[in-house]
Amino acid sequence: MKEIIQNNTYSLLETLETNPMMPLYFILPIISFFFILSRFSQKKFPPGPKGWPLIGNMMMMDQLTHRGLTKLAQKYGGILHLKMGYLHMTVVSSPTEARQVLQLQDTVFANRPATIAVKYLSYDRADMAFANYGPFWRQMRKLCVMKLFSRRRAESWDSIRDEVDSMTRIVATSTGLSVNIGELVFGLTKNITYRAAFGTCSDGGQDELLNIMQEFSKLFGAFNLGDFIPWLGWADPQGLNTRIVNARASLDSFIDSIIDDHIQRKKANNYDNEVDSDMVDELLDFYGEETKVNDSDDLQNALRLTRDNIKGIIMDVIFGGIETVASAIEWAMAELMKSPEDLKMVQQELANIVGIQRKVEETDIEKLIFFKCCIKETLRLHPPIPLLIHEAAKDAAINDHYIPARSRVIVNVWAIGRDKNSWEDPESFKPSRFLKECVADFKGGNFDFLPFGSGRRSCPGMQLGLYAFEMALANLLHCFTWELPDGMKPSEVEMDDVFGLTAPKATRLVVVPTPRLFCPLY
Numbered sequence: 001m002k003e004i005i006q007n008n009t010y011s012l013l014e015t016l017e018t019n020p021m022m023p024l025y026f027i028l029p030i031i032s033f034f035f036i037l038s039r040f041s042q043k044k045f046p047p048g049p050k051g052w053p054l055i056g057n058m059m060m061m062d063q064l065t066h067r068g069l070t071k072l073a074q075k076y077g078g079i080l081h082l083k084m085g086y087l088h089m090t091v092v093s094s095p096t097e098a099r100q101v102l103q104l105q106d107t108v109f110a111n112r113p114a115t116i117a118v119k120y121l122s123y124d125r126a127d128m129a130f131a132n133y134g135p136f137w138r139q140m141r142k143l144c145v146m147k148l149f150s151r152r153r154a155e156s157w158d159s160i161r162d163e164v165d166s167m168t169r170i171v172a173t174s175t176g177l178s179v180n181i182g183e184l185v186f187g188l189t190k191n192i193t194y195r196a197a198f199g200t201c202s203d204g205g206q207d208e209l210l211n212i213m214q215e216f217s218k219l220f221g222a223f224n225l226g227d228f229i230p231w232l233g234w235a236d237p238q239g240l241n242t243r244i245v246n247a248r249a250s251l252d253s254f255i256d257s258i259i260d261d262h263i264q265r266k267k268a269n270n271y272d273n274e275v276d277s278d279m280v281d282e283l284l285d286f287y288g289e290e291t292k293v294n295d296s297d298d299l300q301n302a303l304r305l306t307r308d309n310i311k312g313i314i315m316d317v318i319f320g321g322i323e324t325v326a327s328a329i330e331w332a333m334a335e336l337m338k339s340p341e342d343l344k345m346v347q348q349e350l351a352n353i354v355g356i357q358r359k360v361e362e363t364d365i366e367k368l369i370f371f372k373c374c375i376k377e378t379l380r381l382h383p384p385i386p387l388l389i390h391e392a393a394k395d396a397a398i399n400d401h402y403i404p405a406r407s408r409v410i411v412n413v414w415a416i417g418r419d420k421n422s423w424e425d426p427e428s429f430k431p432s433r434f435l436k437e438c439v440a441d442f443k444g445g446n447f448d449f450l451p452f453g454s455g456r457r458s459c460p461g462m463q464l465g466l467y468a469f470e471m472a473l474a475n476l477l478h479c480f481t482w483e484l485p486d487g488m489k490p491s492e493v494e495m496d497d498v499f500g501l502t503a504p505k506a507t508r509l510v511v512v513p514t515p516r517l518f519c520p521l522y
């Protein structure tokens with residue numbers, strides 16, 4: 001036996017001397033075996049473009065817009081995978097997979113991802129929009145829905161009616177002149193939101209807050225290496241981290257003084273009436289240094305808000321309320337200017353239902369069937385928030401595809417609204433499709449049409465947003481006849497958008513009004 005081993009050892013040594021590559025013949029198959037085994041046991045990600053080692057698909061960063069992701073979905077399908085540095089991303093662009101994310105597995109996908117900017121600027125997720133799904137978020141949501149965003153509350157706000165009235169007055173003074181609709185409606189939603197939040201309409205304050213929010217918006221959207229490759233977070237070539245700290249300091253000094261004023265006024269007992277009170281007043285009813293969170297139904301006893309919570313919610317309202325509604329109104333006007341037949345039909349309906357002796361009131365809206373179709377068709381083609389951004393709370397699967405815990409899950413609402421499997425002639429503006437198709441509401445039960453999202457993280461400001469959208473658009477259409485300037489043809493109206501937190505029109509819509517009603521507008 002010993003001899004055999006010795007002989008074999010000698011022959012092996014001899015072979016090695018004559019052929020030094022010999023060990024590779026043994027090692028390579030073993031490595032290959034383990035490689036193949038690991039490939040088989042590896043979880044299967046959704047299909048997607050091949051990435052580079054370490055950086056993954058980071059070279060495709062510019063394609064992370066609703067349009068870029070729609071193009072990728074045309075190539076890879078309704079669910080696709082990208083890897084940005086260490087971050088896995090799953091992009092869903094079809095109703096079936098959207099239903100998985102927003103309904104069937106909603107508790108798994110109800111978290112929000114937090115970038116470095118989001119964490120710091122939202123006071124470490126002290127708000128509702130960036131809070132992870134859990135008891136704290138549930139209480140915040142309940143508070144916002146019941147106290148701040150209800151339709152009854154919105155209707156009680158004279159601010160919306162007053163501001164729509166003053167917008168029509170501004171237009172009436174510009175008869176025969178070009179009106180920049182984008183600027184007009186941005187001014188409107190800015191005033192409504194500012195008044196709803198703080199109770200006043202001070203111009204200086206509004207401008208200061210808007211500058212701060214514009215900086216926030218840039219910082220939310222900025223590319224920060226540390227978000228994708230955390231161990232390179234110290235390298236901050238653009239100085240983003242300093243800008244983030246400065247931006248929050250500016251918001252602090254702005255809102256702290258407003259909160260202090262409200263506390264003083266409350267002490268003086270001037271603002272205990274619900275109609276007079278603004279959002280800060282409502283939130284101060286829950287103000288207390290200690291945050292006690294549980295699932296009790298008794299909101300008043302269960303939730304204590306800190307100053308950071310109040311600032312965070314106000315930030316959500318400013319971001320949620322201003323640009324979403326303004327961009328929806330401008331898109332609706334642009335689509336109708338491009339489609340004179342539909343413009344004529346909707347104005348005829350307004351004349352029939354409301355009559356041309358007065359402006360549109362809340363009670364008219366429900367009777368305006370074609371007008372409602374125009375609202376829906378606008379939100380289908382131009383959802384103000386085109387991408388819903390969620391995060392997986394744990395390892396999960398969609399259609400057998402692996403979605404790792406803490407990966408980003410994006411629902412491309414813009415692509416879904418233009419999906420040719422769901423919509424006939426999807427790129428065309430055809431409000432009448434909503435007369436026959438049974439896509440009736442925005443509540444998110446229909447996964448072909450998700451302008452306000454669906455399920456737990458859907459928009460809590462939907463009623464309020466719709467109310468402002470409907471009242472403003474109905475009055476613009478009813479009070480004036482609109483024409484394009486300088487003989488411009490409807491087909492020449494620019495319809496490009498820009499990508500940010502929302503997707504507003506790239507070039508402002510400019511149109512010329514003439515009064516249409518037999519009643520004074522100012």
Ligand code: HEM
Nearest residue numbers: 129316320321324384385388451452453457458459461465
């Ligand atoms: C036309 C108007 C609006 C549209 C189309 C819209 C749409 C949306 C969408 C799509 C979402 C995300 C859903 C998801 O991630 O699954 C959202 C969330 C949100 N919206 Fe709106 N929104 C509008 C107006 C408003 C208004 C007026 C407010 C408040 C005053 C508001 C406050 C919020 C907040 C706080 C969230 C985060 C909710 C959470 O994470 O739990 N929105 N909205």
